[in-house]
Amino acid sequence: MADLVYTPAERAAISLDALRLPLSVQEKLFPYDAGAMPPDVTGECFRAAVRGVLTKEEYAKWEGALCGGEWFEKLLREYASRGVACVTRFSHTYPAGCLSLPEPPLVLYCEGDVSLLSVQKFGVTGSRRIPPHLEKLAEEYARGIARKFAVVSSSAAGGDSAALRGALESGRAVCVLAEGSLVAGPACNLSLFARIRERGLLVSEFPPSFHAPVYRFSARNRIVAALSDVLLVVSAGSKSGTLITADLVHKLGRTVYAVPCSPGVAAGEGCNALLKEYAKCTDKLVDIAAAFGINLTETEPVPLSEREQSVLELLRGGPAHSAALAEKLGLQPQETIVLLTLLEMKGKVVSLGGNRYSLV
The missing domain is CATH 1.10.10.10 (Winged helix-like DNA-binding domain superfamily/Winged helix DNA-binding domain)
Structure with a gap:
């Protein structure tokens, strides 16, 4: 990929994120205020704030990042060699949906087609322990939805992976990882991730080599929610993390669809609960197609050399x-x-x- 040119504010954010400061410290340096201008990272006021939270060695690295220091330039070369583009809160490509979050990620590490951050996206999600018939349904829904939208889901096995596979058959997929792209799992999805790099976009709020603690895995749900203009829940148990995503989408004022399940089916208890509260009901793809004007019969143009x-x-x-x-x-x-x-x-x-x- 071509070398990316980052602004001083972007360089400040990328370098501080590479130092893995706690979120509370990041927010002190970059307090989020909708519509606020990027901080004057070269000003003495900001530098003093940074000195107050970094060690002398860390501060030297950070200061060097603003003026071409070797540590930071080496970091950027490493990212570029892996096809990683850093989209910061101060980048024009930063997704507006993420700015609606209480704690918007300071940096999104992206591999693939970054333009997909700016197109309409339809979230399709399901539980890990998804029955085979619902797994097939997730693929079918995503395959159809991808004719008009980019489909977004997490990297989790089960329903989310099924949605990503289906989307790639007819369109584009955006996959939100739980940790850095070089260490992200599950292992059974590595070939899927490779396909998404080629035909979609991998997104993580963590640098490529960062191992996130398991308790942070659910944090990706908020990014899936923020990127989803609409959300479909194909399966969810009563305590499924999928419900976190649905609740966030609903709180952001967006539409949530859910597939109903028969009473007593554990993988559908969450869906039935969503339908009682705020979700719209769908039990077949044509419901979504009719609501959003998706042509399910139009054939894809044949590629020509x-x-x-x-x-x-x-x-x-x-x-x-x-x-x-x-x-x-x-x-x-x-x-x-x-x-x-x-x-x-x-x-x-x-x-x-x-x-x-x-x-x-």
Whole structure:
């Protein structure tokens, strides 16, 4: 990835976050106030506040970060080599939803398509101990929803992982990790994370190598909630962490959907409770599709190579012989025949016989 250029405020936030200061200390240095301007990190007032919470060695590192110190530049090179982009509370790409949280993360460590922070996102979540039929349902919902929205969920096994898998089949997925991306689990999801890096976005509030204590794992729920413009709960037990996500989304004034379950099904007790309180009911994908104008029958456009597109452009002038096409494209006749055969298979051209072709 290209080297990213960070502002002084961003550099101050990234460097302080790398020192892993307690949240209470971070908030003293960067008190959150909606609409507030970034602090003057080069001013003496801010520097004095930083000196008051850091050791001499830490302060030297932090001060160097503002003016190209080796420790910080090495850190940024390490992040860049791993494809990590740092989105701070002072970055224009920082998601507005996170600013609605009582304790918005100071830095989000992102791997993949950072532009997905700015598009509409639909949260799809479910419990870890999800019955097989509901796991399939989570995949189905996410597959359909991803036709219009980026689907966001956590890295947990079970319903959340099913939602991410389904989303990748037809669109984009945003996965919120419980710890740093280099150490995040579960191990069974490592291949899924790799796919999301390529076709979506991994997000963590922790630096890549940071091992978060287990009691902090539920903190990712607030980020899933903040990123979700709408939320669907496919399964949730009576004490499921999924309910934390749903409650946060509801408190943020956004719509929550839940799938009803038969009485006595433990994995659905939480969903039924949500339906009694504030959630809207859905038991099939068409409910969501109708509410949000998602076309479930439209087929995805067939991807074409540059050469294939060049062939189609030439054929827009009318039917042509493969030899004439080869000459205009600067290709060998056999290469052109292969391209035309591929385009036939993709339903773009038709053979007229005698090595002549036209658009369908």
